[in-house]
Structures are given as structure tokens and as C-alpha cells.
Amino acid sequence: MKPENQNFFQKVYEVAEQIPYGRVTSYGAIAKYLGAARSARMVGWAMNGAGAIANVPAHRVVNKVGLLTGKHHFDGTNLMQQLLKSEGIEVVDNQIVDFEKHFWDPGKEL
Numbered sequence: 001m002k003p004e005n006q007n008f009f010q011k012v013y014e015v016a017e018q019i020p021y022g023r024v025t026s027y028g029a030i031a032k033y034l035g036a037a038r039s040a041r042m043v044g045w046a047m048n049g050a051g052a053i054a055n056v057p058a059h060r061v062v063n064k065v066g067l068l069t070g071k072h073h074f075d076g077t078n079l080m081q082q083l084l085k086s087e088g089i090e091v092v093d094n095q096i097v098d099f100e101k102h103f104w105d106p107g108k109e110l
Helices: 002-018 027-033 039-047 079-086
Strands: none
Touching: 002 027, 002 039, 027 039
16 A cells, blocks of 8 residues: 555544544545545545454444445444444435434534
């Protein structure tokens, strides 16, 4: 991995660590907060590897409409959904119910 990507990934993890319990954010919101608005896909790549990092709640990062697009990177078939449900977030057909209510925008919150 290029050093600049590693640095970007670290910044992504630092933002993700601050997502409050029971809230979610999107790849794009993190990218925008980091000044790289067109880098949502790169945030996704960073989150793919976040499962091994203890303090990064990767299950709280979803796509811009609340779809659990990263769920196949979690062990077990429904682990991402189960983790969200344990925080009081309802998921139906791999999509967060009342996404706007649970959405945490790092640009406004940090």
C-alpha cells in the first residue's frame, strides 16, 4: 500500500472511532469530512480492512442511502446487521430503517 493511502486509511479510522453508539455514517460523509469528497470508494476500502482493528466500529459505516454494502466483510452471514440491531438500529432487507434519524455527519458533529 502506498504511504499516502496508509495515511488516508488511518484518518478514516480516526473518524470512524468517533461514530457514537446507535448511530451510523456513510463512506461519502467520512470522505467529505476528510476533504476528499470524491473518495467514498477509498473510504470503503479502508473499512474493508477495519475488522481487525479493535476500536473501529466498521459496522456503523454504510452507503449513502443506508444499505449495508460492506456486510460481506464481516464474519458470519448477518453479523453487521446483528451488531447494528444490538445498538437499536433496525435493518430490513439490508437497509437501515429511518436512516436519517440514525445518521451521524462528521462534518457537523466533529
